[in-house]
Amino acid sequence: MFFYAARRLLSGLVLALLVTLITYLLLAPSFDGIVSSRLGMGATPESIRTAKAELGMDRPLLVQYLEWLSHAVRGDLGSSFFSGETVGHTVSQRLSVTMSIVVVTLLLSVVLSVTLGVLAAWRGGRVDRIVQVVSLTGHLIPNLLFAIALVYVLAIQLELLPATGFTPLSEDPVAWMKSIVIPTLALLIASVAGLTAQVRGTMIDELRKDYVRTLRTRGIPMRSIVLRHALRNAGGPALTVLSFEFIAMLGGALIIEQVFAIPGFGSYAFEASLQGDVPIIMGITLFAVLLVVVVNLAVDLLNGWLNPKARVL
Structure with a gap:
């Protein structure tokens, strides 16, 4: 298991290197425009060249990237060009901020999905049809439309929850919970x-x-078969x-945070x-890739624990 995890982690780090x-390289063609925006309306070709030299943008791209990478591995992602x-x-x-919403959503999603999915497969009939209708409805309704409906009902009509904004958990747990419900x-x-x-x-x-049929013939209760064997x-x-x-939730957070004015x-x-704030874009890219790598590694390890055949030795 150790070598399996090390191999998956190494491949994830290589992925992070390639993505960053x-x-x-994709940001490089816009460097002139970024520097011009930073200097403001009075920017001239000469001032742009000077600013690029001060920021180190006049050197070869590979040299610039390697310098950024050498600082990044030491935990220094630089400072914003603008702020x-x-x-x-x-x-x-x-x-x-984003993870406080995504983690709660993920936990609720696991509990609800496993419960509904197991019931639909086990009970069948009307329960299965209801679950399929719920699943299909979730696929058809866009997140943004559902969010607007929730704001209208829960925030505007019933006035139970705030329509926008975010309260940190450390400041007020109750207000935090209310701010992330919608x-x-x-x-x-x-x-x-x-x-x-x-x-x-x-x-x-x-x-x-x-x-499953063999276990049933031995008199093992169906509940035990479903929860202890089939579900695993x-x-x-x-x-x-x-x-x-x-x-997908991380991607959806981009829209949801804009709609609800959440500083995530x-x-x-x-x-x-x-x-076009290059240091921030690079920092966000690195954090996002590493987060995905960690999640995929955790999923791979859980898969290896559930099914040893899934391990690639």
């Missing part, structure tokens, strides 16, 4: 729809296998889909992209 390099704020500290703060529900519906369909499909396949064997594909759902990772990335 490609990102830097001067420290990138590493600010990105980690913004990421904690964004969480907006992200939750699509995640539950996709994961429920996967759990239902894999559970149906497992319950049709010979070992069906967990691998569901975990893979869950990792995809996590990545997605909105920070959007603002930095509009400005």
Whole structure:
């Protein structure tokens, strides 16, 4: 297991290296425009060249990237071109805001999806049809439309929750919970729809296998068969889909945070992209890739624990 984990981690780090390099190369053609925007309306060709020299943008791209990488591995992601704020500290703060929403959504998604998927596969009939309708509805309704409906009902009509804004958990746990309810529900519906369909499909396949019939003939209760045997064997594909759902939630956070004025990772990335703030964009890219690598590694390790055959030695 150790060598399996080390190999997966190494491949993830190589991926992070390639993604950040490609990102830097894609940003390079816009360096003149970025420097011009930083200097303002009075920018001249001479002042742009001077500013690029001060920022180190006049050197070969590979040299620039390697210098950024050498600082990044030491934890120094530089400072914003426009605000001067420290990138590493600010990105980690913004990421904690987003993760406070995404982690809650992910946990709720797992509980609801596994419950609905297992019930649909086990009970069948009317329960299965209801679950399929719920799953299909979640696929059809866009997150943004669902979010607007929730704001109208819960925030405007009933006045139970704030329509926008975010309160840190450390300041007021109750206010924090209220501030993330609507964004969480907006992200939750699509995640539950996709994961429920996967759990239902894999559970149906497992319950049709010979070992289930064998266990039933031995008098083992169906509840025990479903929860102790079939669910564990069906967990691998569901975990893979869950990792995809996590990545989708990070992407959905970009829209949700803009709609609800949440100072999170997605909105920070959007603002930095509009400005062309290279240090922030590179920092956000690095954090995002490493986060995906960690999640995929955790999923691979869980898959290896559930099914030793999945380990690549």
